[in-house]
Amino acid sequence: MTKKPTLVEWLIVILVFALAFSFLIDTAPAVVVANVLLGWVGFIGRIPRLMQWRWEALWSVLIYATLLIVGGHFFARWLYQHMRGERWRMAWSLRFFFLFMLMFAAGTSAVAIVHQTTWIITQPEPMFGMGLSRANRVKCSSNLRQIGECIEVHAKEHGGKYPDDLQQLIIDADLNPEVLVCPSSDQERARGATTQESAANAHKDLHYSYLYLGKGLVQPVEPLLVIAYERQPSHEGHGMNVLFADGHCEWFPKESMQKLLAQIQAAGGKAILFDSK
Amino acid sequence: MLKGRVFLSVFVLMVLVVSQEAFAGMAGAITLREMARLRLQSLSFFLMVLLVSAAVIRLVWNSLRKDFTRLPHLTYFKSLGLVLLWGLLFVLVLAMISGARELLTPGAWERKGATYRLSEGEK
Numbered sequence: 001m002t003k004k005p006t007l008v009e010w011l012i013v014i015l016v017f018a019l020a021f022s023f024l025i026d027t028a029p030a031v032v033v034a035n036v037l038l039g040w041v042g043f044i045g046r047i048p049r050l051m052q053w054r055w056e057a058l059w060s061v062l063i064y065a066t067l068l069i070v071g072g073h074f075f076a077r078w079l080y081q082h083m084r085g086e087r088w089r090m091a092w093s094l095r096f097f098f099l100f101m102l103m104f105a106a107g108t109s110a111v112a113i114v115h116q117t118t119w120i121i122t123q124p125e126p127m128f129g130m131g132l133s134r135a136n137r138v139k140c141s142s143n144l145r146q147i148g149e150c151i152e153v154h155a156k157e158h159g160g161k162y163p164d165d166l167q168q169l170i171i172d173a174d175l176n177p178e179v180l181v182c183p184s185s186d187q188e189r190a191r192g193a194t195t196q197e198s199a200a201n202a203h204k205d206l207h208y209s210y211l212y213l214g215k216g217l218v219q220p221v222e223p224l225l226v227i228a229y230e231r232q233p234s235h236e237g238h239g240m241n242v243l244f245a246d247g248h249c250e251w252f253p254k255e256s257m258q259k260l261l262a263q264i265q266a267a268g269g270k271a272i273l274f275d276s277k
Numbered sequence: 278m279l280k281g282r283v284f285l286s287v288f289v290l291m292v293l294v295v296s297q298e299a300f301a302g303m304a305g306a307i308t309l310r311e312m313a314r315l316r317l318q319s320l321s322f323f324l325m326v327l328l329v330s331a332a333v334i335r336l337v338w339n340s341l342r343k344d345f346t347r348l349p350h351l352t353y354f355k356s357l358g359l360v361l362l363w364g365l366l367f368v369l370v371l372a373m374i375s376g377a378r379e380l381l382t383p384g385a386w387e388r389k390g391a392t393y394r395l396s397e398g399e400k
Contacts, residue, residue, distance in 0.1 A: 040321040096341075107364050128309060
């Protein structure tokens with residue numbers, strides 16, 4: 001007789017399989033299947049907070065439902081009495097009403113599924129971020145640090161004065177125009193036959209991803225001054241990288257990002273010290 | 278008992294698959310875009326509602342069989358089939374409504390992405 005595996009044995013098998021097939025975790029089908037299977041947890045956590053509860057509508061539904069159940073019950077009782085000569089029970093009316101409501105919920109869900117699937121299939125934007133969003137975040141941070149180094153070089157060569165804009169670094173500090181572009185953005189590197197031409201092109205909207213706040217600053221400056229940050233929207237709204245005067249770069253998640261952007265706006269686009277409160 | 282364990286195993290496996298912590302800060306090879314993720318979450322929710330509805334409908338139907346003996350026994354898959362047919366009816370009715378809308382207001386709607394919006398001239 002075959003012995004049934006115990007729960008511990010099952011868990012060991014699962015772990016072995018999970019490790020063996022872990023290379024599949026980050027593939028497109030696995031990501032889609034996982035989201036379809038467990039995405040409802042995120043949906044339930046997200047949507048109720050956004051919903052506006054219209055109590056008058058809920059009361060209306062209750063009143064209409066009561067009227068429908070009572071009216072439907074009397075009609076069914078009359079019909080059943082006529083056809084079978086027996087008494088129709090209230091419990092049956094309630095169950096049939098519940099059944100009808102469930103069918104309605106299921107029908108609405110089917111429509112929603114068709115709608116969402118159609119949208120996913122026909123959307124013009126790609127479904128996946130093939131550009132390795134996390135790797136892009138790291139590359140973007142590296143870009144800003146390189147910009148920080150070039151600003152330092154520029155300041156040393158100009159009596160501590162910061163450049164007027166980031167594009168000036170292409171000429172003064174041999175900055176590659178590609179560094180001015182975040183890999184997760186829609187922008188692309190500026191091109192030109194000469195360095196001056198590249199720098200001039202890099203002023204165009206299409207060719208830079210970072211906004212600069214250091215114009216007019218002269219060393220020494222407060223090390224934690226924010227001197228450059230990303231144009232919005234950045235990294236699909238998850239946050240942005242920020243460059244500080246001491247040359248270090250930090251990732252600001254969505255909430256901090258919004259606070260920082262508000263503070264920069266309040267300061268009129270000047271370099272600021274970030275207040276996290 | 279075995280079914281429960283299989284279910285548990287699949288669930289644990291899916292949790293492992295979904296767990297973003299497993300990446301431990303490493304760059305993922307592929308990620309869903311935000312809008313697609315939200316759409317998939319909605320799809321997942323409504324799919325769950327559909328599956329749960331089928332289960333509850335089966336329970337209510339079979340409870341009614343005690344009093345209505347001519348009703349046949351409903352298995353979960355038959356209930357799911359019923360729900361899917363019913364859903365198809367909804368989709369058909371909505372498609373007919375959109376057809377009727379075009380008949381009533383010809384040319385007033387223009388395609389925008391996957392849906393139709395009232396054209397500028399009609400606003």
